[in-house]
Amino acid sequence: MAYVGLPGLYVINSDGSGNREIDSYVSAFPTVWDPKRKGVIYTSVGPTFESEDTSVDIYSVEVDVDEPRFTKLTIDGLNNVFPAVSPDGKWLAFRLGRTGHKNLYNTNAVAGEKGGLTQLTNGPCSDTLSNWSPDGGWIVFASDRHNPGSGSFGLYIIHPNGTGLRHLIHSGSAGRTNHPWFSPDGKHTVFTSDYAAVSAEPMSNPHHYQPYGERYLP
Incomplete structure (x- = not known):
């Protein structure tokens, strides 16, 4: 590790x-x-x-x-x-602030930007914490694009070429749903959320500015 x-x-x-x-x-x-x-x-x-x-x-x-x-x-x-x-192992998705907004990009995992750079998302939002499906066909990520700047994050999914963007789930007008991860068979996504209105560390860190919440499996 x-x-x-x-x-x-x-x-x-x-x-x-x-x-x-x-x-x-x-x-x-x-x-x-x-x-x-x-x-x-x-x-x-x-x-x-x-x-x-x-x-x-x-x-x-x-x-x-x-x-x-x-x-x-x-x-x-x-x-x-x-x-x-x-x-x-060929591609690397990541968040980049080059346009003045935090959007997703895809680049060569070995050569980096010298091997090419593809912008996947755009807009005045924060697209972040991406993860690939096991077959490499999808990238799931957290974003506030449904209400930019609000601090409310939901989950979205997109193809590695920037097509097929769609909204999966969010936790309410001010909630946070983050850290998505595909199951090995690609059929499910596990994520953290404050659906239960409880911080991930309710005892040790109850007032953390970013309450990641509990884990869910849709």
Whole structure:
């Protein structure tokens, strides 16, 4: 598993052993493994939860080498965050603030923007936290596009070429439905939501500014 320490980037075995420090100073978030290239993770490097013009870039990181190698995949640094790699390891969906809005883009997972860049969504909204279907045919993501700037997030789905956009679900006029993830067979999506009006951490962090809520499976 790969995880961040804010700051710091680390790798650990699933049983909790073998914790390794990849970089103790980098401000990285979040992490995702390449499904095809062994020992490669993707992450965003820069400050978290900032404006569209904040300098944040996406990197691939080779961790199973003597000296971890960071390769910058995005070019302009305008809030390039939340990378999601396709099941075949060829493409990387992510959020980018280049137009002044936080929309979704798709790029080459190995070459980055130098290998091409496709804008998937547009508009004065925040499209974020994307995830690929197991067959690579769909990308599900969270967005406030039904009410931009309201802080209310719902789930949407789109093809990797930018077609077929449709609204899946949201949690009310001021609710948050986030962090979608496809089931292995691609038939369901698990997500967090505040449907029950309860924070994900009601005891330890009841007043968090972003109550992710409980988990649901439609």
